[in-house]
Every structure is written in C-alpha cells, then in structure tokens.
Amino acid sequence: MNEMGGHVRPGYTEEDYRRLLEPAGFKLEQIVGIGPKSVYWADKILRMIRNHVGDVPALPLFPFGLLVVKLARSNPPMPFSLYVRAAKPPTHS
Numbered sequence: 001m002n003e004m005g006g007h008v009r010p011g012y013t014e015e016d017y018r019r020l021l022e023p024a025g026f027k028l029e030q031i032v033g034i035g036p037k038s039v040y041w042a043d044k045i046l047r048m049i050r051n052h053v054g055d056v057p058a059l060p061l062f063p064f065g066l067l068v069v070k071l072a073r074s075n076p077p078m079p080f081s082l083y084v085r086a087a088k089p090p091t092h093s
Helices: 015-025 037-053 055-071
Strands: 025-033 081-087
Touching: 015 025, 015 081, 037 055
Parallel strands: none
Antiparallel strands: 025 081
C-alpha cells in the first residue's frame, strides 16, 4: 500500500479497517463515506497547482475547493474518505 500521503493513505476500505482494528479488540461502531469522486479530483487538482506554484498563488482557488466539499453528499459509492468510529469495549477482570 502506498504510504506517501502523510496522514492520508489512499486505498483503505471498510474491510481493511475491520482487518486492522477488530483483532486488536476494537468494535467498529460507525463507518461513513465522505465526499464523492469530485472531491478527489478537486483535491488532486489543487495539490498539483500548489506543488507547481505554491500555496499563496493557489489561495484564490480555495473557495472552489470549499464549494466542492459543501456539495458533497455522504456515503457515495466511491468515497474520497472514510470516517470510522471504533471503540474498545472495557475488559472485565
């Protein structure tokens, strides 16, 4: 898996989270897909622009990115990001 995204790692699925968290004793309580493919493309374009010209010249495009996020719906078929809430039940001694 490509780990070049800083705190963002592409490719994790619900099954990946189950495989990683359940053996460690966590129970997945909620999984929500966030952002459709348009959010992915907007992020990719903005990152490319920022990498070529820097953050300050790319600043006027920020409202465009906010608009794409605002129009995004929850649980699209191919989400840009997954929100996972997991809890570790208390152990009884």
